[in-house]
Amino acid sequence: MRADGPALSVKDLTKHFGQRVAFEDVTFDIGHGEVFGFLGPNGAGKTTTVRTLGTLIAPTSGSATVAGLPLSPDNGVEIRRRIAIMPESPGLYLRLSVAENLQCFADLYGVDDPAACTAAALQAVNLSARADELCGTLSKGLRQRVALARALLSEPSILFLDEPTAGLDPVASRDVHELIGSLRESGVTIFLTTHRLEEAERLCDRVAILNTSLRTIGRPDELRDQLFAKTLMVKTAAPLADPDAVFRGHQGVDGWRENGDAGYVLDGSDAAAAAPGITRALVSAGADVLSICESHRSLEDVYLQLIDEDTEVRR
Amino acid sequence: MRLDRRRMGAIIRKDLREYRRNRSVVSAMAIIPLIFMVQPLVSVFDTSSAAARQLGQHHELLYMLAIPALVPITLAAYTVVGERQQGTLEPLLTTPISREEFLLAKALAALGPTIGVAYLVYAAFIAAVELFAHAGVASALVRGSDVLAQVIFTPLIASAAIWVAIAISTWVSDIRVAQQLSALASAPAIVLTLLIAFDVIHPTLGLAIGLGGALILANRVGWRVVSAMFDRERLIAGR
Numbered sequence: 001m002r003a004d005g006p007a008l009s010v011k012d013l014t015k016h017f018g019q020r021v022a023f024e025d026v027t028f029d030i031g032h033g034e035v036f037g038f039l040g041p042n043g044a045g046k047t048t049t050v051r052t053l054g055t056l057i058a059p060t061s062g063s064a065t066v067a068g069l070p071l072s073p074d075n076g077v078e079i080r081r082r083i084a085i086m087p088e089s090p091g092l093y094l095r096l097s098v099a100e101n102l103q104c105f106a107d108l109y110g111v112d113d114p115a116a117c118t119a120a121a122l123q124a125v126n127l128s129a130r131a132d133e134l135c136g137t138l139s140k141g142l143r144q145r146v147a148l149a150r151a152l153l154s155e156p157s158i159l160f161l162d163e164p165t166a167g168l169d170p171v172a173s174r175d176v177h178e179l180i181g182s183l184r185e186s187g188v189t190i191f192l193t194t195h196r197l198e199e200a201e202r203l204c205d206r207v208a209i210l211n212t213s214l215r216t217i218g219r220p221d222e223l224r225d226q227l228f229a230k231t232l233m234v235k236t237a238a239p240l241a242d243p244d245a246v247f248r249g250h251q252g253v254d255g256w257r258e259n260g261d262a263g264y265v266l267d268g269s270d271a272a273a274a275a276p277g278i279t280r281a282l283v284s285a286g287a288d289v290l291s292i293c294e295s296h297r298s299l300e301d302v303y304l305q306l307i308d309e310d311t312e313v314r315r
Numbered sequence: 316m317r318l319d320r321r322r323m324g325a326i327i328r329k330d331l332r333e334y335r336r337n338r339s340v341v342s343a344m345a346i347i348p349l350i351f352m353v354q355p356l357v358s359v360f361d362t363s364s365a366a367a368r369q370l371g372q373h374h375e376l377l378y379m380l381a382i383p384a385l386v387p388i389t390l391a392a393y394t395v396v397g398e399r400q401q402g403t404l405e406p407l408l409t410t411p412i413s414r415e416e417f418l419l420a421k422a423l424a425a426l427g428p429t430i431g432v433a434y435l436v437y438a439a440f441i442a443a444v445e446l447f448a449h450a451g452v453a454s455a456l457v458r459g460s461d462v463l464a465q466v467i468f469t470p471l472i473a474s475a476a477i478w479v480a481i482a483i484s485t486w487v488s489d490i491r492v493a494q495q496l497s498a499l500a501s502a503p504a505i506v507l508t509l510l511i512a513f514d515v516i517h518p519t520l521g522l523a524i525g526l527g528g529a530l531i532l533a534n535r536v537g538w539r540v541v542s543a544m545f546d547r548e549r550l551i552a553g554r
Contacts, residue, residue: 017552048552051405051551051552054409056405056408056409056547056548056551057547057548057551057552058548077411077413078411080409080410080411081411084409085405085406085409087402087405087406087409089402089405090402091401091402091403091404091405091406092403093329093333093401093403094401095332095333095336095337096329096332096333096336100329100332103325104325104326104328104329105325105406105410107321107322107324107325108322108325108326108407108410108411108412109410109411110319110321110322110411147406150406
């Protein structure tokens with residue numbers, strides 16, 4: 001099912017629990033087939049947002065369109081038919097086998113061929129061999145994979161994944177990442193909440209950072225550019241005798257500062273473009289250059305910068 | 316309102332599998348009927364043929380209608396709060412199932428085993444009396460009207476007890492509290508049953524029709540009331 005317009009459109013969505021604000025004025029659109037990262041600290045409102053979009057919780061105000069349907073109580077059943085949510089806790093029936101768990105949900109979703117769907121979902125998470133084992137006997141990581149298989153049963157157009165790799169070992173996490181990649185290729189829209197910023201950076205087309213209100217939204221590299229000026233990192237074998245004479249006056253370089261012993265950071269609007277001139281100046285000054293490179297700011301830096309700003313404001 | 320049988324069937328099958336594999340549920344469902352069967356059997360076996368005529372003046376077997384009031388409490392009290400405590404309620408509610416389907420399926424999953432156990436115990440009791448009691452005791456004790464009352468009222472009483480227990484399960488946040496409050500809530504039905512069995516309230520056809528009608532109404536209203544009480548937001552977000 002693929003309607004015109006975004007797969008998920010949220011406008012000024014707000015949820016209050018009494019006096020407490022869970023999230024407010026959240027606005028964003030997600031395109032079909034996009035992997036959208038939803039980041040934020042504990043208590044930021046990420047899970048409540050997912051539950052609201054999944055029709056489990058009614059918003060206080062604002063509107064949303066989920067999988068082509070306006071978010072409303074009347075559309076609850078139909079929206080839930082088109083989406084799937086994998087909650088943070090797997091929530092499996094431990095006295096039932098893996099296959100029994102999945103068959104139950106296949107019937108709840110009304111899939112045409114429950115046995116085939118169950119088999120396909122198990123194969124997608126590499127659990128076919130454990131179909132008959134009781135879920136209570138599985139490790140946490142395997143239970144997480146069963147929960148992921150359960151979310152795949154209905155072939156949803158939007159898949160909400162709430163911390164899908166929480167508690168998984170690196171190999172299992174990599175499997176989940178690969179699965180998300182293959183789902184993206186098959187056109188599934190994925191709404192991913194995670195604390196693992198490197199995961200978001202690697203998997204997501206765009207990310208939003210929520211801290212009760214939406215702090216920012218965009219492609220990870222765009223966010224880095226918005227928040228951090230590009231800098232040039234210079235490392236020499238020995239400290240320069242007169243660094244100011246070497247670094248001053250180059251186009252695109254506004255200033256410099258020391259960065260440890262024989263290390264320098266050059267700030268500017270386009271420090272990277274100044275790299276050839278800086279290199280020549282260093283050589284002319286007789287310096288032994290060990291490295292010159294553009295600094296790399298991670299999504300984690302962006303995240304921490306925004307959350308720290310919020311913390312400062314709230315003080 | 317349209318109910319989806321397949322979705323309801325999924326919940327019923329899942330619940331029955333879980334009950335069967337849960338020793339505490341199986342033992343709880345077995346102990347209550349055994350208590351209700353063994354002691355009266357001893358008393359009946361002790362009754363002589365001469366004393367049997369006395370039995371014919373009462374409807375003592377109707378006390379076994381307390382079984383369908385007590386047996387489903389363990390199951391029904393678990394329905395919502397149990398799913399909530401083991402973290403399975405949220406995944407269930409993210410599926411297309413409606414709250415009416417969910418609750419009715421839960422009630423039916425508790426009703427089936429309850430009716431089975433109640434009828435089985437009743438049949439076993441009658442069989443034991445027919446086979447091993449003194450002459451004349453069986454014919455004095457077992458009467459067609461009592462058997463009919465047992466057959467008709469067992470599902471009605473069980474359903475009412477189930478809706479009360481599910482309502483409590485929807486409100487509380489602890490399984491034990493749900494079971495204790497449900498047991499307390501079933502007390503009036505049990506007392507009424509015992510009063511009729513021991514002829515304090517004389518059973519008549521009019522009384523049976525009145526009680527039957529009241530129970531049918533209570534069960535219909537129970538489903539609607541519990542559905543209205545079932546607040547996804549409060550159950551999921553705990554607020």
